[in-house]
Amino acid sequence: MKNIIGLLNLYDSPELGPLTENRTLASTSFLGRYAIMDFALSNFTNSGIDDFSILVKNNFRSVTKHVHTMKAWVSNTKIGKQYLLINANGIRDKSLNNDINNIKTNDWIFYESDAQYIVVQPAHIISQVNLRKVVKSHIASGADVTLVYTKITNGKSTFKKHLIPELDENGKVISLRKNNGDVARINVSLDTYVISREVMKKIVNARGNNRATSLRQALIKGVEDFSLNVQSYYYEGYVRCFDSFKAFCDISFELLNYENARQLFDTGWTAYTNTHNTPPAKYGENACVKNTYVANGAVIDGTVENSIVSRNVVIEKGAVVKNSIILTGTKVSECAIIENAVIDKWAFISTGATIKAPKSRPTYVRQGKIVK
Amino acid sequence: MSKEIVAMILAGGKGTRLEALTKKVAKPAVSFGGRYRIIDFPLSNCANSGITTVGVLMQYESIVLDQYIGSGEKWGLNGVRALTQTLSPRQTEQGMAWYKGTADAIYENLDFLDSQDPEYVLILSGDHIYGMSYRDMLNKHIEKKADVTICSIGVPLEEASRFGIIIKDDNDRIVEFQEKPAKPRSNFASMGIYIFTYKVLRKLLIDDAKNEKSSHDFGKDILPKMLADKKRLFSYEYKGYWKDVGTIASLHEANMDLIDSPAGSDLSKVINNSLYSEDTNSAPQYIGSNASIKKSIVNQGAVILGSVEHSIISNEVYIEEGATVINSVILPGAHISTGALVKDAIVNNDAFVGEGVKVTPENGEIELVSGRRME
Numbered sequence: 001m002k003n004i005i006g007l008l009n010l011y012d013s014p015e016l017g018p019l020t021e022n023r024t025l026a027s028t029s030f031l032g033r034y035a036i037m038d039f040a041l042s043n044f045t046n047s048g049i050d051d052f053s054i055l056v057k058n059n060f061r062s063v064t065k066h067v068h069t070m071k072a073w074v075s076n077t078k079i080g081k082q083y084l085l086i087n088a089n090g091i092r093d094k095s096l097n098n099d100i101n102n103i104k105t106n107d108w109i110f111y112e113s114d115a116q117y118i119v120v121q122p123a124h125i126i127s128q129v130n131l132r133k134v135v136k137s138h139i140a141s142g143a144d145v146t147l148v149y150t151k152i153t154n155g156k157s158t159f160k161k162h163l164i165p166e167l168d169e170n171g172k173v174i175s176l177r178k179n180n181g182d183v184a185r186i187n188v189s190l191d192t193y194v195i196s197r198e199v200m201k202k203i204v205n206a207r208g209n210n211r212a213t214s215l216r217q218a219l220i221k222g223v224e225d226f227s228l229n230v231q232s233y234y235y236e237g238y239v240r241c242f243d244s245f246k247a248f249c250d251i252s253f254e255l256l257n258y259e260n261a262r263q264l265f266d267t268g269w270t271a272y273t274n275t276h277n278t279p280p281a282k283y284g285e286n287a288c289v290k291n292t293y294v295a296n297g298a299v300i301d302g303t304v305e306n307s308i309v310s311r312n313v314v315i316e317k318g319a320v321v322k323n324s325i326i327l328t329g330t331k332v333s334e335c336a337i338i339e340n341a342v343i344d345k346w347a348f349i350s351t352g353a354t355i356k357a358p359k360s361r362p363t364y365v366r367q368g369k370i371v372k
Numbered sequence: 373m374s375k376e377i378v379a380m381i382l383a384g385g386k387g388t389r390l391e392a393l394t395k396k397v398a399k400p401a402v403s404f405g406g407r408y409r410i411i412d413f414p415l416s417n418c419a420n421s422g423i424t425t426v427g428v429l430m431q432y433e434s435i436v437l438d439q440y441i442g443s444g445e446k447w448g449l450n451g452v453r454a455l456t457q458t459l460s461p462r463q464t465e466q467g468m469a470w471y472k473g474t475a476d477a478i479y480e481n482l483d484f485l486d487s488q489d490p491e492y493v494l495i496l497s498g499d500h501i502y503g504m505s506y507r508d509m510l511n512k513h514i515e516k517k518a519d520v521t522i523c524s525i526g527v528p529l530e531e532a533s534r535f536g537i538i539i540k541d542d543n544d545r546i547v548e549f550q551e552k553p554a555k556p557r558s559n560f561a562s563m564g565i566y567i568f569t570y571k572v573l574r575k576l577l578i579d580d581a582k583n584e585k586s587s588h589d590f591g592k593d594i595l596p597k598m599l600a601d602k603k604r605l606f607s608y609e610y611k612g613y614w615k616d617v618g619t620i621a622s623l624h625e626a627n628m629d630l631i632d633s634p635a636g637s638d639l640s641k642v643i644n645n646s647l648y649s650e651d652t653n654s655a656p657q658y659i660g661s662n663a664s665i666k667k668s669i670v671n672q673g674a675v676i677l678g679s680v681e682h683s684i685i686s687n688e689v690y691i692e693e694g695a696t697v698i699n700s701v702i703l704p705g706a707h708i709s710t711g712a713l714v715k716d717a718i719v720n721n722d723a724f725v726g727e728g729v730k731v732t733p734e735n736g737e738i739e740l741v742s743g744r745r746m747e
Contacts, residue, residue: 033656033672258658258675265655275651279643280406280671280685282631291661296407296672 002079004135005115006044006052008037010063011099011214012122012191014161017245018364019344023062025242026054026123029327029345031252032295032310035066036242037123038273041073044121046269047131050080051115055102060086072274083108098213104204110197118200120215122191126251127239128269129192134233138194143231145199145219147173148192150235155179155186159241163189163216165232173230176220190235191216199228238263249342249362252308252325256291278311286317302332310345319349323359327367341365374489375425377510377567379418380481382474383411383498384431389619392720392742398430400498401437402623403703403721405630405643406671406686409440410617412649413503413642414496415447420646421506424454425488428498429477431470434460440650447648459484473588479577485570493573495566495590501626502563502614503642509608510567512544519572519603520595522546523565525610535561536591538607546605549596560607563614566590572603613638624718624738627684627701631669652704654687662693678708695725717741 013025020028026037037054044052052073056063063084067073070082085106090097103109109118117138119131129148138146149165152158159179164186166175179188193215195203203218212218222228240251255261265271281294284301292304297312302319310328315321318335325342332338333351340357344367349355353371357363365371387399394402400411411428418426426449428441437458440446444456459481461470471477478485478495485493492513494506504523513521524538532553538560539548550556576594580586586593598605613633617623633639654673659665664679673687678695686704691697694710703721708714711728719725720742729747733739 031656258660261655261658270653271655272653277648277651279647280669281657283665283668283670285667287666289659289665290663292659293656294659294670295656 002051003115004049004051004117004119004131005109005113006049006131007103007118007120008040008044008052008054009099009120009122009191009215010037010055011057011102012216013057013124014243016242016248018366019245019248019342022059022367024057024059024123027059027062027066028242028248029310030248031255032293032298032308034271034273036126037066038271039126039128040121040123041067041070042270042272043127043129043131044119045073045075045272046128048075049119049131050074050076051082051113052080053083053085053106055099056084056086057090057097057099057102060084066274068274073272081112099215100204100212100218103200107204110201116197118195118197120191120193120195124242125190125192125239126242126264127190127192127235128237128264128267129190129235131192131194134192134194137233138196138231141171141231142229144196144228145222145230146194146233147219147230148190148233148235149187150190150237150239151185152188152239153185155188156181156184158243158247159186159188160243162191162241163219165189165230167232171232171234173223173232176223176230190239192235193219194233238267245342245364249325253306253323256293256306256308276311281309284317302334324362336371344369347371374491376490377423377492377494377506378425378427378485378488378490378570379414379423379494379496379506380427380429380478380485381411381414381496381498382477383428383437384434384471384477385499386432387499387618390623391620391740393620393623393718393740394433395742396433397436398432398434398498399618401440402617403686404501404617404623405627406669406684407652408647408649410501411437411440411498412447412647413501414498415441415444415449416646416648417502417504417506418494418496419447419449419648420503421510423494423506424449424451425457425490426455427457427459427481427484429459429471429481431461431477434458446650455488457484473593474590475577475580475586475594476588478573479581479588482574482577485574490570493568493570495564495568497564497616499618500563500614500616501639502610502612503638503646504610504612504614506565506567509565509610512608513567513569513606516544516606517604518567518606519569520598521567521606521608522595523563523610524560524607525563525614527559527561529556529559532556532559532561538562540607544607544609546599546607549599551591560609562591563610564591565610566595613642620718620740621738624701624716627718628682628699630684631667631682652687660693663691678710714741 087102165173278297281298288303290305294309295311300315301317302315304321308325314331316334319332321338327345329346332349336349337354340362343365348370383400387394443450449456537550615626660677667682670685671687674689677693678691684701688705691708692710695708695712698715700717702719705722706719708725709727712725714731717739724744726746
């Protein structure tokens with residue numbers, strides 16, 4: 001739809017502990033085959049939005065490497081425009097590196113395009129929001145901003161610091177506060193908004209005290225001082241929030257339950273990703289694999305249970321991997337034992353090495369590490 | 373802009389011996405190795421040989437094949453100086469005609485070749501499994517100042533009578549052909565891969581088109597005529613894995629070779645380093661809690677809840693708990709129900725094998741399962 005510009009906002013990304021030390025949450029590997037941001041990007045694709053850009057806060061390399069030319073998420077490769085947006089001032093002065101400044105620096109939206117609606121999504125929330133429907137609802141209500149929310153029952157342990165909208169009987173947002181984890185049953189914002197062009201212009205061009213330091217803050221302020229008409233859109237469907245290393249592990253492992261996985265993969269809402277021309281997975285005569293996701297390029301001749309095996313991972317004969325996530329290119333040598341661990345990319349687990357942790361607290365092995 | 377070399381892939385054949393596998397798709401588009409299609413091999417070979425202009429000649433059931441070839445992007449053959457052109461029979465000022473033979477197919481597209489202005493033309497088949505750089509062969513062609521260079525492979529002498537056999541002198545110049553000879557005098561079989569000097573080829577094809585007695589075939593007409601005319605025919609010997617997958621049994625065998633080829637072997641190198649293909653937007657491959665899987669190759673998008681041994685499982689295949697697949701090739705989208713046993717078979721795209729169905733051909737045969745099999 002030419003009338004809409006999508007923005008994938010990486011500024012709201014929480015940290016995933018050691019996994020995001022040198023990469024963005026957005027580009028962190030997920031289920032052996034995806035990067036976490038694939039799901040938000042696929043929401044643009046499945047909603048027919050070909051004009052979209054990524055607001056990159058840091059770790060530019062890691063984002064570029066995954067999205068490449070972004071054609072993996074584009075329907076019409078000619079008409080749509082896709083950009084990686086960085087805030088050059090924010091690199092010099094970190095205090096200036098926020099999403100609003102980034103949009104301001106890259107205000108091509110307001111010159112190059114006459115799109116009337118800007119759809120913002122975060123990378124760290126996996127959902128299947130039909131953004132087209134949200135825009136429709138936004139137009140119908142005449143709102144300045146439409147905020148997508150869902151209902152959760154585990155607000156004490158997830159969606160921390162996310163916005164909790166209080167709604168009037170017509171669905172208008174009358175207050176916004178941050179989830180501090182004190183209530184389990186809450187309505188929670190998915191950090192997904194439709195913002196009308198002129199409203200976005202006002203937000204990014206505001207000066208002095210009126211200037212917010214993030215879109216979230218701009219919304220809180222706008223609702224507080226009645227300067228923004230913020231309406232809500234209720235989304236009911238698969239949704240998970242990556243907000244910690246533990247959440248990353250939990251979300252990955254819960255999808256090993258095939259019924260859970262169907263909620264994400266059997267909905268006709270395709271998850272697109274950049275692919276790597278890797279051959280199919282190969283299993284040897286000693287392989288014993290149960291309840292596991294295996295990506296292409298993997299070569300398995302050992303025992304693997306309740307785990308996620310990513311692209312080009314090698315698991316040799318006699319090795320045992322349980323309840324673990326093994327990222328791209330890692331080699332697990334003969335007779336090595338790995339239990340309850342996340343092994344980052346290109347690690348080398350030597351013959352007979354043992355990596356074990358309690359199930360409740362998976363351990364982490366950093367990228368490229370040689371474990372003897 | 374003139375080009376050094378243009379590849380023309382003959383992909384129009386029906387592949388009758390592949391039975392229902394080629395009911396709606398041309399043989400080169402038949403699925404292979406869990407993720408590939410047969411034509412990925414010559415196209416990837418072209419890409420890896422630095423050949424940027426490729427014509428794909430199609431005739432029989434061309435929709436799937438044509439769609440698959442697309443812009444050539446899957447093999448990187450869509451770059452700034454590249455061109456991937458599908459060539460189907462067409463109506464012209466002279467009228468219209470189906471391709472009457474391999475040579476006629478090229479003859480009908482001389483205008484395309486003229487527009488590319490190549491020095492050399494590489495003729496390829498769309499139905500062979502092998503990984504080869506054509507660069508060496510071209511170098512030899514140039515060095516020998518050959519009119520045509522034919523790629524050959526050494527075969528066991530006892531099998532030589534199944535092939536077109538090349539007899540050459542010490543200088544690799546071809547002195548005689550034997551077509552499927554009862555008493556072969558050499559074990560060099562033609563692989564159906566030719567590099568022609570385009571000027572020579574162009575004239576030969578125009579002459580051949582006028583010859584009403586010709587069957588317009590490279591092997592039967594063009595090459596013997598060249599030999600008779602004392603043209604410079606040379607043989608280039610290819611050493612490595614090569615298989616013509618013309619029958620259900622040979623297609624099955626080539627798939628099984630993929631499983632059995634050890635790391636570092638010729639075929640394994642081709643698959644792991646340089647075979648390009650389509651990447652389906654599949655979900656991750658899932659292996660269930662009660663599944664068992666050994667000595668097999670499994671593509672993304674497959675769901676395996678049953679038992680799989682020595683088999684190739686393609687994308688979007690679903691194998692229920694309690695189903696057993698042994699020594700078989702399961703093509704994309706097929707479903708194997710609980711209690712079923714599939715052994716020594718190829719299960720066609722989107723086929724459905726019902727509960728408790730036994731597919732167990734005897735006497736070492738390979739059975740093809742298509743559509744719905746409920747008993």
